[in-house]
Amino acid sequence: MKKMLFGIIAAAVSLGxxxxxxxxxxxxxxxxxxxxxxxxxxxxxxxxxxxxxxIPKDSPYCDQINEAIKSMISDGTWQAKLDSEMTGVKYTPxxxxxxxxxxxxxxxxxTAALVTPGKITIGIxxxxxxxxxxxxxxxxxxxxxxxTYVAGKLxxxxxxxxxxxxxxxQRETLLQNHQVDMIFATYSITxxxxxxxxxxxxxxxxxxxxxxxxxxxxxxxxxxxNNGKKLCSVTGSTPAQNIQDNYAQxxxxxxxxxYSECVQALLTNKVDAVTTDDIILAGLxxxxxx
Amino acid sequence: MEYLSRYWxxxxxxxxxxxxxxxxxxxxxxxxxALILGTIAVTMRISPVxxxxxxxxxxxxxxxxxxxxxxxxxxxxxxxxQLNVSxxxxxxxxxxxxxxxGLGIYHSSFIAEALRSGINTVPVGQAEAARGIGLTFLQxxxxxxxxxxxxxxxxxxxxxxxxxxxxxxxxxxxGVSTETSSTMQAAIEMGPQFIFLIFLTFxxxxxxxxxxxxxxxxxxxxxxxxxx
Numbered sequence: 406m407k408k409m410l411f412g413i414i415a416a417a418v419s420l421g422x423x424x425x426x427x428x429x430x431x432x433x434x435x436x437x438x439x440x441x442x443x444x445x446x447x448x449x450x451x452x453x454x455x456x457x458x459x460i461p462k463d464s465p466y467c468d469q470i471n472e473a474i475k476s477m478i479s480d481g482t483w484q485a486k487l488d489s490e491m492t493g494v495k496y497t498p499x500x501x502x503x504x505x506x507x508x509x510x511x512x513x514x515x516t517a518a519l520v521t522p523g524k525i526t527i528g529i530x531x532x533x534x535x536x537x538x539x540x541x542x543x544x545x546x547x548x549x550x551x552x553t554y555v556a557g558k559l560x561x562x563x564x565x566x567x568x569x570x571x572x573x574x575q576r577e578t579l580l581q582n583h584q585v586d587m588i589f590a591t592y593s594i595t596x597x598x599x600x601x602x603x604x605x606x607x608x609x610x611x612x613x614x615x616x617x618x619x620x621x622x623x624x625x626x627x628x629x630x631n632n633g634k635k636l637c638s639v640t641g642s643t644p645a646q647n648i649q650d651n652y653a654q655x656x657x658x659x660x661x662x663x664y665s666e667c668v669q670a671l672l673t674n675k676v677d678a679v680t681t682d683d684i685i686l687a688g689l690x691x692x693x694x695x
Numbered sequence: 696m697e698y699l700s701r702y703w704x705x706x707x708x709x710x711x712x713x714x715x716x717x718x719x720x721x722x723x724x725x726x727x728x729a730l731i732l733g734t735i736a737v738t739m740r741i742s743p744v745x746x747x748x749x750x751x752x753x754x755x756x757x758x759x760x761x762x763x764x765x766x767x768x769x770x771x772x773x774x775x776x777q778l779n780v781s782x783x784x785x786x787x788x789x790x791x792x793x794x795x796x797g798l799g800i801y802h803s804s805f806i807a808e809a810l811r812s813g814i815n816t817v818p819v820g821q822a823e824a825a826r827g828i829g830l831t832f833l834q835x836x837x838x839x840x841x842x843x844x845x846x847x848x849x850x851x852x853x854x855x856x857x858x859x860x861x862x863x864x865x866x867x868x869x870g871v872s873t874e875t876s877s878t879m880q881a882a883i884e885m886g887p888q889f890i891f892l893i894f895l896t897f898x899x900x901x902x903x904x905x906x907x908x909x910x911x912x913x914x915x916x917x918x919x920x921x922x923x
Binding site for chain 2: 408412414573574576577578597598600601635640641642643645646657658659660661662666669670673675
């Protein structure tokens with residue numbers, strides 16, 4: 406009897422600890438009113454990442470997606486949605502490449518059917534605030550805004566869209582196995598990926614950049630990280646590997662499995678900068694002010 | 696065939712053998728820590744002092760119930776970030792030590808339970824006879840009960856070690872970035888056209904490591920079993 410009681414108490418304590426430890430990043434439940442962002446993006450991107458719309462090789466929608474993106478840019482919705490997502494953050498996308506003007510050339514349209522007839526299934530990220538984010542039962546973010554607009558031009562109203570999570574390592578598999586119709590998940594266009602899937606777009610051109618504590622003027626770029634400063638990124642991601650290939654001698658790279666751990670390390674002064682694509686950093690900075 | 700040779704040149708950029716060595720060294724260190732902590736926990740569990748028994752029960756139940764990933768997140772986010780615990784100037788060493796501590800504490804609870812089942816195989820008469828010839832509790836545990844308990848619980852301990860070998864991949868959550876799951880994620884990110892071969896490579900590596908441990912544990916458990 407006593408043993409059972411102890412087992413139950415121990416289980417309750419551990420559940421409490423588990424809930425405490427995993428509740429790291431849900432910016433909308435912090436309860437405080439909007440304040441100055443604690444983080445800011447250093448505005449000098451040092452690589453180019455073109456975010457494309459991933460489609461299976463036999464998709465019939467490539468040209469229509471390109472036309473939809475062009476019309477979104479020309480009627481001002483693209484800029485409006487970007488500004489509203491990045492409110493309060495001192496962030497401007499790279500003006501030399503944004504809004505995108507060069508689009509991928511499409512192959513001849515294929516004959517793939519929709520995953521669910523009458524609905525369009527779109528893969529997005531669920532964990533990138535202000536880009537692709539699942540907030541309870543609603544989905545918010547710039548990727549979601551572009552996807553909704555493109556789906557509208559293809560003839561699907563917002564309640565005919567089925568949103569699925571597209572984890573980075575599984576994006577090619579999801580498209581090849583026709584589990585989604587298209588992917589808007591900060592999906593960079595690379596030749597390696599074009600062996601397995603096709604791309605329409607791009608709808609945004611990002612660049613690798615640094616996120617620092619607001620007011621920290623000692624960091625202006627990767628070269629300024631030499632004197633014992635630490636940089637954080639997500640394990641195995643392209644930005645982390647770029648740093649290891651090109652700046653490894655000067656920079657100490659800490660790698661965690663999620664951006665929220667990196668942001669927490671930045672806020673507690675354990676690292677001095679977080680690196681990934683600039684628009685993802687802007688989303689994290691915007692979330693830090695809520 | 697040309698696909699395989701392209702894969703080979705691609706994978707040569709990633710130090711796969713070093714990644715497996717990091718996991719094996721984590722296993723050895725965490726396994727030693729788990730065995731020591733597990734033995735202490737089970738000794739407290741069978742001691743005549745009731746508060747030590749309660750403390751050990753509490754410890755074992757808490758660390759069996761918390762998922763390993765959560766323990767590792769606590770090591771990184773709470774112990775390293777908030778409590779500022781640091782063992783050296785280099786954060787790589789810090790993360791390695793924290794990963795060993797997290798893995799060791801988690802698996803010590805399973806070792807303690809395996810040893811307790813081993814203790815239950817020792818006949819009560821052994822402990823009574825030890826008391827009868829005047830040994831104290833610690834002496835009788837150390838000389839009579841635990842040696843027989845270890846020999847009787849080699850199979851469950853072997854299972855826990857095999858689980859530990861595979862659980863060392865969770866060390867990437869604590870920031871150990873040169874071990875196999877991080878290397879695999881980096882390889883998949885840059886080479887998505889080789890995704891199945893990458894999975895196969897790492898899975899085969901673990902099969903090669905785990906099978907000898909399993910064979911050894913079975914043969915040892917038969918050879919060292921106490922003949923009664």
